[in-house]
Amino acid sequence: MTLELILFIIFALICAVTSVLMITRSNPIISALFLILNFAALAGIYLLLHAQFIAVAQVIVYAGAIMVLFLFVIMLLRPEKEKLLAIAPRLKISAFVLAFIVLVQLVYMIFVSGSSGSVKANAEMSIKAGTIETIGTELFSKYILPVEAVGFLLLAAAIGALVLAKKKFE
Amino acid sequence: MIDFSEIFLILPLIVIGFGILVSLVFEMYSKQSEKILPWLSILIFTITAIFSIATISEPRDVVFHNMLSVGGNTHFFYFIFNIGAALVSLLSIDYIKKYGTYYGEYYILLQSSVLGMMLMAGAKDLLVIFLGLELMSISFYVLAGLNRKKLSANEASLKYFLLGAFATGFVVYGIALIYGSASSTSLDVITADFSPLTNNLLFIVGVLLFLIGFSFKIAAFPFHMWVPDVYQGSPTTVAGLFSTGGKAAAFSSILITLIAVFSNSAQNIFTPYLSVIATLSMLFGSIVAIAQEDIKRMLAYSSISHAGYLTIGLASGNEYGVAGIIFYLATYTFMNLGAFGIVAMIEGENESNLTISSYAGLSKRKPLLAALLALFMFSLAGIPPFAGFFGKYYIFISAIKADLTWLAVLGVISSAISVYFYIRIVVLMYFKEADSELIIHDSRTGLLALIISSILVVLLGIFPGTILQLITSFI
Numbered sequence: 001m002t003l004e005l006i007l008f009i010i011f012a013l014i015c016a017v018t019s020v021l022m023i024t025r026s027n028p029i030i031s032a033l034f035l036i037l038n039f040a041a042l043a044g045i046y047l048l049l050h051a052q053f054i055a056v057a058q059v060i061v062y063a064g065a066i067m068v069l070f071l072f073v074i075m076l077l078r079p080e081k082e083k084l085l086a087i088a089p090r091l092k093i094s095a096f097v098l099a100f101i102v103l104v105q106l107v108y109m110i111f112v113s114g115s116s117g118s119v120k121a122n123a124e125m126s127i128k129a130g131t132i133e134t135i136g137t138e139l140f141s142k143y144i145l146p147v148e149a150v151g152f153l154l155l156a157a158a159i160g161a162l163v164l165a166k167k168k169f170e
Numbered sequence: 171m172i173d174f175s176e177i178f179l180i181l182p183l184i185v186i187g188f189g190i191l192v193s194l195v196f197e198m199y200s201k202q203s204e205k206i207l208p209w210l211s212i213l214i215f216t217i218t219a220i221f222s223i224a225t226i227s228e229p230r231d232v233v234f235h236n237m238l239s240v241g242g243n244t245h246f247f248y249f250i251f252n253i254g255a256a257l258v259s260l261l262s263i264d265y266i267k268k269y270g271t272y273y274g275e276y277y278i279l280l281q282s283s284v285l286g287m288m289l290m291a292g293a294k295d296l297l298v299i300f301l302g303l304e305l306m307s308i309s310f311y312v313l314a315g316l317n318r319k320k321l322s323a324n325e326a327s328l329k330y331f332l333l334g335a336f337a338t339g340f341v342v343y344g345i346a347l348i349y350g351s352a353s354s355t356s357l358d359v360i361t362a363d364f365s366p367l368t369n370n371l372l373f374i375v376g377v378l379l380f381l382i383g384f385s386f387k388i389a390a391f392p393f394h395m396w397v398p399d400v401y402q403g404s405p406t407t408v409a410g411l412f413s414t415g416g417k418a419a420a421f422s423s424i425l426i427t428l429i430a431v432f433s434n435s436a437q438n439i440f441t442p443y444l445s446v447i448a449t450l451s452m453l454f455g456s457i458v459a460i461a462q463e464d465i466k467r468m469l470a471y472s473s474i475s476h477a478g479y480l481t482i483g484l485a486s487g488n489e490y491g492v493a494g495i496i497f498y499l500a501t502y503t504f505m506n507l508g509a510f511g512i513v514a515m516i517e518g519e520n521e522s523n524l525t526i527s528s529y530a531g532l533s534k535r536k537p538l539l540a541a542l543l544a545l546f547m548f549s550l551a552g553i554p555p556f557a558g559f560f561g562k563y564y565i566f567i568s569a570i571k572a573d574l575t576w577l578a579v580l581g582v583i584s585s586a587i588s589v590y591f592y593i594r595i596v597v598l599m600y601f602k603e604a605d606s607e608l609i610i611h612d613s614r615t616g617l618l619a620l621i622i623s624s625i626l627v628v629l630l631g632i633f634p635g636t637i638l639q640l641i642t643s644f645i
Contacts, residue, residue, distance in 0.1 A: 145234040149289055149301040152187060156282040156305055159194075160312030163275045 008048055014041035028074050032067060039063040051130040176233040179240045182218045182248050183292070186285045189214035190278055197274035204272060211277040212259045215284065219252035226640075236356055238292045239426075242644035243496055247291035247422045253626070254415045254503045255284045257511065257619045262407045264613035265514045269405050271317045283309035283411070287419035291426075296345045296355040299423050303341065303387070306419060307334050310412060314404035322521070326403025333396045337386030340379050347376030357426060364430035368439055378443065380427065387420035388477045389413075391450035401470040406517055409466060410510030413473040414503040421480060421499055431487050432645075438487030438572075445485040445577050451478030452584035459591045465513055465526050468591060469506070472550060475588060476502055482577055483565045490568035493642045498561035500637070501549070501630050505558055508546040508623040512539055515616050518609055529595055531604030539610075540599045542620050549627050551592040552585050557630035564638065 015038055022034035039062045046055035128134060139147055177184065193210055197203045226249075228241035259280060266272050282305060289302030311334060315327025345355070351373040352360050360367070367373045386393040401409040431438045455475025462468040480498055483491035516523050516532075516539070533540035549556035562585060569578040630637060 142235040143237075143297070145237040146295075146297050146301055148187075149298065149305065152190065152282060152285055153301060153305045153308065155190070156279065156286075156309050156312075159275050159278055159282075160308060163273055163279075163312055164315065164318065166273075 004048060008045065011041045011044040011048070014038075015045070029071065032070050032074060035070075036063050036067045039067065050127045052132050053130055053135050056132065179228070179231060179233050180238060182222050182245070182252075183238075183285065183288055185214060185218050185221070186281055186288065190281045190285065193274070193278045193281065197278065203274050207274050207277045208259055208263045211281055212256050214281065215252045215256035215259065219249050219256065222246075222248035222252065226644075232294055232358075236358065237295050237298055238289075239294050240292070243641060244292045246496065246500075246641060246644070247418065248288055250418055250500050250503050251284050251287045251291070251415050254411065254418075254507055255280055257504075257507050257623055258407050258411045260615045260619035260622075261410070261507075261511045261514055261613075262405075263615045264611065265405065265407050265517075265616065268517070268519055268611055269317065270319075270519070273316060276313070276316060279309040279313050280411070283313070284415065287415055287422075290419045291422035293423065293426060294357050296348065296357065296360075296427070299427065300342065300345060302419070303423070304338065306416065307338065307387075310334075310408075310416060313408045314400060314412075316405060316408075320403075320521075322403035323405075324403075326400045329396050330400045330404075333386060337383045337393070339383070340386070341383030344376045344378070344380030344383060347372050347379065351376060357429075360427075361430040374439070377428070377440065381424065381440065381443065384420050384424050385447060388417050388424075388480070389451075389474050390447045390477045390481060391454050391474065392447075394451070394454075394474045394477075397474055398467045398470040401473070402464060402466045406466065406510055406514035409470075410507045410514070413469070413510070414506050417473070417477065417480075418499040418503055421484075421495055424484065425492060425495065428484075429492075432489065432492050438485075441485050441487060441572075441574070444481055445574065448478045448481035448485055448577060449580050451475060451481060452581060453478075453587075456584045456587040456591075459588065462591070463525055463527075465524055465529070465595075468526065469509060469513070472588065472591070473506070475584060476506075476550075478584070479562060479565055479581055482569050482574075482581055485577060486568040486572035486574055488568055488572050489642065489645050490564065490571055492645050493638055494561070494564035494568045496641045497564055497630075497634065497638050501557035501561045501627065504623045504626040504630070505546045505549040505556075508542065508620055508627065509550065511616060511620050511623065512543045512546070515539065515613055515620075516608070516610060518611075523608060526595060526598065527605070528608060530598045530602040532599040532608075534604070535608065536610060538617070539620075542624050543599065544596045545624055545627065547592040547596050549631070551589045553589075555631055557627045557634065560631060560634035560638075564634075 018034045018038040018041065022031045022038060025031045025034065039058060043055045043058040043063070046058060189211065193207055196206055196210065200206060222245040226241060226245040228245070231240045232238070233240055259277065262276065262280075266276060286302045286305030286307070286309065289298055289305065291302075293299040293302060311327055311331040314330050315323050317323045348360065349355050351370045352363060352367055354360065382393070386396075389397045401412065404412070425432070428440070431440065452475050455471045455473070455478060459468050459471035459475065462471060480495055480502075483495040483498070485491075513524070516528070529543075532543070545556065549558035552558045552562045562581070566578040566581055569575070569581070
């Protein structure tokens with residue numbers, strides 16, 4: 001067993017276990033915390049697949065920013081006071097159906113259809129394109145204008161948020 | 171590596187970007203910012219407009235790794251946006267005081283929205299179009315709801331934001347499908363491969379989604395629900411910018427994305443979709459505008475019908491259509507901003523004097539304002555000596571050249587209907603007595619803006635051929 005395989009098994013186990021734990025907890029805060037752990041383990045799997053940038057983005061954006069937002073919302077809403085978590089059985093059935101459809105799709109994709117030729121041929125190139133160095137070089141040479149535009153977009157959004165949230169009127 | 175001579179070529183964008191940063195610093199540190207900022211932004215817009223028009227014959231060039239085009243109609247659009255925004259700033263100086271809220275951020279957001287429009291008009295890549303669209307839209311959402319104490323302004327902002335975000339979703343989905351089928355976001359690549367790509371269903375669906383998303387932004391018929399409420403709720407000057415700059419920017423993006431369609435009208439597979447949109451918008455806008463009592467709502471419905479006329483140019487898909495659209499956008503910007511400017515001057519405190527009946531007898535008390543409003547209304551209705559007539563004329567000619575005579579006929583019928591509600595205001599102003607006393611705040615800067623836009627409307631009406639030739643030479 002190579003180190004890669006051992007790491008994969010560890011990450012995959014964490015992923016599977018945390019996702020089961022996430023949907024079976026009754027306290028939404030604990031569910032959200034398990035989801036963060038799930039995202040972190042998923043980032044590890046991305047890293048094993050040589051997709052450095054996606055791994056980093058996964059940790060920073062999903063596990064970091066978005067989940068913190070989730071937690072804030074959950075804590076502000078204080079769901080423990082309300083009995084929201086008693087899910088209607090009809091909803092449960094449709095959830096199972098949806099999950100089953102996704103499972104069938106994934107099984108078909110992985111075991112039946114197989115990856116297409118062009119994907120295999122370009123595997124080397126796509127590994128190279130996924131590194132942080134390549135993305136950084138591209139962003140600051142070819143895509144420098146869009147990067148600057150994003151800068152102004154974020155500035156405008158920040159100014160807008162400030163104007164709308166400012167406490168003091170004239 | 172970046173070639174530094176390219177910096178000179180994108181100077182209009184740099185001036186605006188620099189202006190945003192300088193205005194921010196002024197707003198933070200200067201006690202006088204309330205006096206300085208309007209004039210600073212007017213200065214920035216004017217410099218950019220003059221620079222763009224001066225370098226319009228710059229050999230058309232693509233800079234920054236094929237991200238942005240320079241010269242030609244791109245600069246003509248820059249000119250339209252910046253003159254429009256300068257007029258809006260001039261009108262805003264007194265309007266904002268009357269409206270009750272002054273924020274320095276108002277002028278900063280005006281500048282950033284113009285930067286977004288310029289990115290949309292100059293883009294050579296779908297990424298840049300998307301970023302420009304978002305920059306413009308986000309500034310607009312905030313400008314619409316600037317006065318948080320007013321319920322109508324909050325409603326306008328929220329409605330605009332939700333529907334705008336929804337429309338952006340369509341645009342992004344469309345871009346994703348276009349990228350998937352063309353393997354590139356570069357507009358040059360898409361234009362070059364357009365004919366083979368039209369056999370790809372994914373590509374067609376992508377372009378249609380892109381067009382649907384932009385139909386929201388240009389306020390065309392089935393996607394118009396937000397227009398009347400947003401125009402009514404937002405500050406009048408800002409509503410003027412939504413209806414002119416925002417529409418012009420959206421049309422510029424559609425034109426540069428689908429330029430392959432317009433070089434060969436046989437390729438225009440989107441004609442059915444576009445002609446349906448055009449017909450419905452024209453007729454719906456003109457007919458519903460008749461029933462409006464609020465002048466801002468009336469102008470909103472008129473804006474929907476103008477989106478319809480402009481879409482005729484897209485549907486006909488030939489060079490006449492492109493030139494006609496660009497010319498029409500220029501005239502529409504100046505005449506519609508003029509109309510909104512007068513509404514902004516007549517509007518009293520707390521959104522009073524906004525009904526059409528409050529314009530009765532205006533010619534007695536404010537003869538100059540009444541004469542200017544009559545001029546803008548005649549132009550919007552498309553009555554010959556003014557610029558609006560030539561805009562419609564060129565668009566209808568393009569439809570006839572593309573064998574879409576029925577569309578041109580419907581356009582003429584719809585503008586005949588629209589004459590009713592435009593002229594109604596003129597009749598009220600000149601032949602009716604006022605039933606209530608109207609308090610009008612004088613605004614010298616506002617009057618200056620109105621006079622400038624009326625001069626531009628008249629000039630475009632006197633020399634339409636020269637300007638059309640200029641535009642056509644760049645296509």
